[in-house]
Amino acid sequence: MNSSVTGCLLSICLLLACNGKEKQRSQPGDSNALVKPKSKPEKPVPPVKKPPIINITDTVSVKRIVLCMRDSAANDERLAGKLARIYGSKLAEVFKKEKLKVTGSPMAWFKNKKTPYFFEAGIPVNKRPGKLPKGVFIKETRADSIVLAHFYGPYDLIPQGYDAVKEWMKETKHVLRGVMYEIYVTDPLDKKGKPVDPYKIQTDIVFPLR
Numbered sequence: 187m188n189s190s191v192t193g194c195l196l197s198i199c200l201l202l203a204c205n206g207k208e209k210q211r212s213q214p215g216d217s218n219a220l221v222k223p224k225s226k227p228e229k230p231v232p233p234v235k236k237p238p239i240i241n242i243t244d245t246v247s248v249k250r251i252v253l254c255m256r257d258s259a260a261n262d263e264r265l266a267g268k269l270a271r272i273y274g275s276k277l278a279e280v281f282k283k284e285k286l287k288v289t290g291s292p293m294a295w296f297k298n299k300k301t302p303y304f305f306e307a308g309i310p311v312n313k314r315p316g317k318l319p320k321g322v323f324i325k326e327t328r329a330d331s332i333v334l335a336h337f338y339g340p341y342d343l344i345p346q347g348y349d350a351v352k353e354w355m356k357e358t359k360h361v362l363r364g365v366m367y368e369i370y371v372t373d374p375l376d377k378k379g380k381p382v383d384p385y386k387i388q389t390d391i392v393f394p395l396r
Contacts, residue, residue, distance in 0.1 A: 238339025
């Protein structure tokens with residue numbers, strides 16, 4: 187697994203605008219006259235992001251053995267850091283010690299998509315390890331019916347992917363079964379460590395179906 191997968195999963199940029207009001211003093215010698223206020227400085231305008239690309243289909247999930255850890259995070263920044271440590275450090279130690287092979291992209295199950303986050307994060311492996319350290323467990327995915335959304339776009343727009351899947355399920359009268367999860371298919375950094383165009387980064391959003 188390329189450890190850079192974890193570094194930019196949840197990069198979120200916030201643009202803060204400051205509103206400044208400047209009071210003008212009277213002209214000398216004319217206590218009743220007020221200087222005409224200067225026009226207010228223009229507020230910085232956040233760049234408009236183009237909408238993500240979302241391709242939805244109903245299919246069957248792949249059987250996987252996933253080495254997982256469970257955690258929580260108060261906000262997006264903490265979530266990014268915890269995912270990075272789980273994928274790139276904690277689970278990597280288990281792979282090395284148990285001589286496991288990675289068989290798929292990093293995954294995460296979210297009980298909710300609002301803060302605080304409660305989640306399980308893992309990486310598919312080729313077999314069950316003989317012994318698991320404290321806090322690490324095995325999660326298996328079966329060959330079940332799912333709705334799969336291939337999402338291409340910045341990670342902070344991914345709620346639009348969830349909304350699109352929910353709307354699709356409503357129109358097709360499908361019913362959710364189990365916990366939704368994400369698969370981080372594309373590494374957000376290229377081989378030189380430079381960020382990839384976010385609209386070329388694929389995240390799969392999976393909704394298990396009844």
